[in-house]
Amino acid sequence: MEHILSNELGRLIVGLIVVLIFSQLNALFLVWLERKVAGHIQLRIGPKEVGPYGLLQTIVDGLKLVGKELITPKRADRILFIIAPVLVFVPVLVPFIVLPFSKSLPLNDMNVGLLVIFSFSTINVLAILIGGWGSNNKYALLGAIRSVAQNIAYEIPLLLSVLSVVLMTKTLQMSKIVQAQGSYWFFLIQPIAALTYFICATAETNRAPFDIPEAESELVAGFHTEFSGMRFGLFFLAEYTNVFVVCAVATTLFLGGWQGPFGFSLGIPGIIWFLAKTYLLVFVIMWFRWTFPRLRFDQLISFSWKVLIPLALANLIITAGVIKLI
Amino acid sequence: MATTNSEPVLTKEYFLNLGPQHPSTHGVLRVLLKLDGEYIVEADPIIGYGHRGHEKMAENRTYKQFMPNPSRVDYLSGFLYNHGYVLAVEKLMGLEVPERAKYIRVICSELNRISSHLLWFGTFLMDLGAFTPFLYCFDDREVILDLLDYITGSRLTYCYCRIGGVAKDIDDQFIEGTLNFIKRLRSRWTDYHNLVTKNVIFIHRVKDIGIIDKNIALKYGVTGPNLRGCGVPYDVRKAEPYEIYEEVDFEIPVGEKGDIWDRYMVRLNEMEQSCRIIEQAIKKLPRGPVKASGVPVKIEPPKGEVYFPFESARGEAAFFIVSDGTEYPYRIRIRVPSFSNLQALTEVLPGTLVADTIAILGSIDIVVPEIDR
Numbered sequence: 264m265e266h267i268l269s270n271e272l273g274r275l276i277v278g279l280i281v282v283l284i285f286s287q288l289n290a291l292f293l294v295w296l297e298r299k300v301a302g303h304i305q306l307r308i309g310p311k312e313v314g315p316y317g318l319l320q321t322i323v324d325g326l327k328l329v330g331k332e333l334i335t336p337k338r339a340d341r342i343l344f345i346i347a348p349v350l351v352f353v354p355v356l357v358p359f360i361v362l363p364f365s366k367s368l369p370l371n372d373m374n375v376g377l378l379v380i381f382s383f384s385t386i387n388v389l390a391i392l393i394g395g396w397g398s399n400n401k402y403a404l405l406g407a408i409r410s411v412a413q414n415i416a417y418e419i420p421l422l423l424s425v426l427s428v429v430l431m432t433k434t435l436q437m438s439k440i441v442q443a444q445g446s447y448w449f450f451l452i453q454p455i456a457a458l459t460y461f462i463c464a465t466a467e468t469n470r471a472p473f474d475i476p477e478a479e480s481e482l483v484a485g486f487h488t489e490f491s492g493m494r495f496g497l498f499f500l501a502e503y504t505n506v507f508v509v510c511a512v513a514t515t516l517f518l519g520g521w522q523g524p525f526g527f528s529l530g531i532p533g534i535i536w537f538l539a540k541t542y543l544l545v546f547v548i549m550w551f552r553w554t555f556p557r558l559r560f561d562q563l564i565s566f567s568w569k570v571l572i573p574l575a576l577a578n579l580i581i582t583a584g585v586i587k588l589i
Numbered sequence: 590m591a592t593t594n595s596e597p598v599l600t601k602e603y604f605l606n607l608g609p610q611h612p613s614t615h616g617v618l619r620v621l622l623k624l625d626g627e628y629i630v631e632a633d634p635i636i637g638y639g640h641r642g643h644e645k646m647a648e649n650r651t652y653k654q655f656m657p658n659p660s661r662v663d664y665l666s667g668f669l670y671n672h673g674y675v676l677a678v679e680k681l682m683g684l685e686v687p688e689r690a691k692y693i694r695v696i697c698s699e700l701n702r703i704s705s706h707l708l709w710f711g712t713f714l715m716d717l718g719a720f721t722p723f724l725y726c727f728d729d730r731e732v733i734l735d736l737l738d739y740i741t742g743s744r745l746t747y748c749y750c751r752i753g754g755v756a757k758d759i760d761d762q763f764i765e766g767t768l769n770f771i772k773r774l775r776s777r778w779t780d781y782h783n784l785v786t787k788n789v790i791f792i793h794r795v796k797d798i799g800i801i802d803k804n805i806a807l808k809y810g811v812t813g814p815n816l817r818g819c820g821v822p823y824d825v826r827k828a829e830p831y832e833i834y835e836e837v838d839f840e841i842p843v844g845e846k847g848d849i850w851d852r853y854m855v856r857l858n859e860m861e862q863s864c865r866i867i868e869q870a871i872k873k874l875p876r877g878p879v880k881a882s883g884v885p886v887k888i889e890p891p892k893g894e895v896y897f898p899f900e901s902a903r904g905e906a907a908f909f910i911v912s913d914g915t916e917y918p919y920r921i922r923i924r925v926p927s928f929s930n931l932q933a934l935t936e937v938l939p940g941t942l943v944a945d946t947i948a949i950l951g952s953i954d955i956v957v958p959e960i961d962r
Contacts (some may be wrong), residue, residue, distance in 0.1 A: 305724040452620045481947050556791050557718025
């Protein structure tokens with residue numbers, strides 16, 4: 264066993280299996296959490312029948328989805344239609360390889376970790392475009408178009424805000440970014456970058472109030488209107504996994520990753536700190552969804568180009584200037 | 590494949606069938622949209638999917654047998670229609686109704702108006718993408734439904750008014766429940782305003798969007814909160830007072846421009862005015878019988894016709910009854926406000942975005958089965 268773990272390839276294979284299991288369980292848990300949070304915000308109690316506190320409800324729902332027929336519309340582009348759900352789910356698993364859950368737990372602490380995360384999460388939009396285009400449905404197409412426009416608009420301020428942190432730490436390696444926040448967390452000295460990142464991350468994951476690609480009151484279900492059964496399930500799982508990933512990245516960049524506040528770990532293991540902070544951010548994103556109405560498409564785009572990008576750019580320039588002076 | 594062709598890229602307008610099955614058309618409405626990208630070029634509401642033939646049914650039923658039908662025309666303001674139909678028949682017969690019955694009818698009508706507006710508030714916000722207010726409203730609305738259920742025996746399609754009065758008297762429990770409800774609703778306003786009215790995203794979605802100006806509104810016969818939203822203080826309860834509306838003190842809230850915001854504010858203020866009417870009616874509630882004596886079992890109004898307008902939750906509704914002197918009406922025609930309100934959309938929608946279309950459609954508060962009847 265030790266032999267396998269010390270071997271790079273063995274470590275990766277074991278890691279991938281763990282990642283697969285963790286991401287599935289995490290998505291199931293988040294769906295349950297979303298329903299519970301929504302319930303309590305809306306004067307209800309949410310699922311409670313299946314299992315303790317309704318915890319098994321999502322598993323039962325998942326089983327139901329597996330049992331559903333996979334319908335491919337007659338006039339859909341078969342190849343695109345079939346690969347879209349796969350393409351949307353696989354890339355969101357990759358960031359788990361570099362996420363620093365604790366000091367010793369990034370599966371592979373490569374020196375371009377941050378770059379890996381952002382390059383793979385960008386593939387998501389391609390999958391949505393393929394799915395929307397391939398289903399040959401006007402609602403799906405509209406959703407796909409919106410999604411592309413939205414992702415282009417929000418990727419820029421997202422990366423600009425991340426760059427501010429990278430400038431300060433002078434590294435793309437996740438573990439080093441965390442270690443650089445030993446005494447204070449970055450959201451204290453980079454509040455604008457943290458805020459921009461969080462807003463953009465919400466938009467990146469197509470969550471309310473930025474959920475226009477799947478706006479159910481306008482576009483029925485947006486880009487996944489025609490998907491049924493587990494194909495729909497994969498879109499669903501990908502969305503929740505994505506939410507976890509962006510929150511985990513936010514934790515790493517701005518909330519000190521696995522470390523306790525001001526360097527005090529209080530005897531709590533790093534992984535607990537990391538997960539606690541991440542799930543707190545996930546809760547905030549859910550809170551958004553059940554509180555805000557949806558922005559309109561053009562307002563969303565102009566908010567990004569006219570407010571977020573100038574703000575993030577100014578923040579980046581100031582950061583660069585200050586670092587140069589020091 | 591690279592081409593040296595310098596012709597501009599060809600873009601084409603296309604059609605989108607919004608409905609008849611769509612999450613936010615509030616029933617089986619179909620809107621045929623001609624789109625240029627996301628912009629609406631032309632909008633054509635197509636109706637008739639919920640036709641049940643209530644007007645034809647009336648010709649084959651006696652006046653009393655038709656009683657359950659009106660509340661099914663517009664199931665969200667069922668009591669108001671039930672009330673309106675009875676008033677029309679009474680006017681045709683020249684029947685005088687006891688004072689207490691009038692007060693009871695008005696109290697129940699206004700409760701129904703509030704419940705209809707509350708439901709609109711929730712579904713409209715759901716169209717804008719906010720799910721939570723919907724459940725808050727339903728929580729409040731549930732109290733009204735319970736109150737009306739207690740007194741009328743049904744939750745939605747009421748048949749409580751009788752020709753010459755009401756079915757049975759109300760009691761202290763109902764009055765106490767109603768007063769408690771008003772207190773509760775008023776304490777909720779802060780929640781609603783903090784959650785919705787002051788929300789930046791909400792304000793951006795509704796201000797200056799979907800303007801139905803005065804001219805368009807009058808041209809198409811738009812009535813109710815939609816007309817009052819553009820600054821015309823027309824309310825049948827004030828213009829042609831019936832029942833006890835002359836004796837109670839209430840205001841007609843009006844807007845300025847006729848955008849979604851104005852319609853929203855008018856409806857919210859109207860709920861408060863309805864609360865005032867109910868309070869005054871309860872205070873003034875006289876003692877006495879609740880049903881006129883000497884109403885014949887077999888109702889045969891004299892030959893003639895009557896047009897009776899009343900204010901439903903959506904605007905001016907009316908019953909036009911032609912009697913040939915027998916116990917069957919010769920013809921009943923129902924004027925429904927949603928029909929006129931919907932037609933104004935053809936002028937308002939072009940030039941807006943798909944997202945606005947849904948918001949505007951929600952803001953005019955249509956009930957599609959009411960249009961189709």
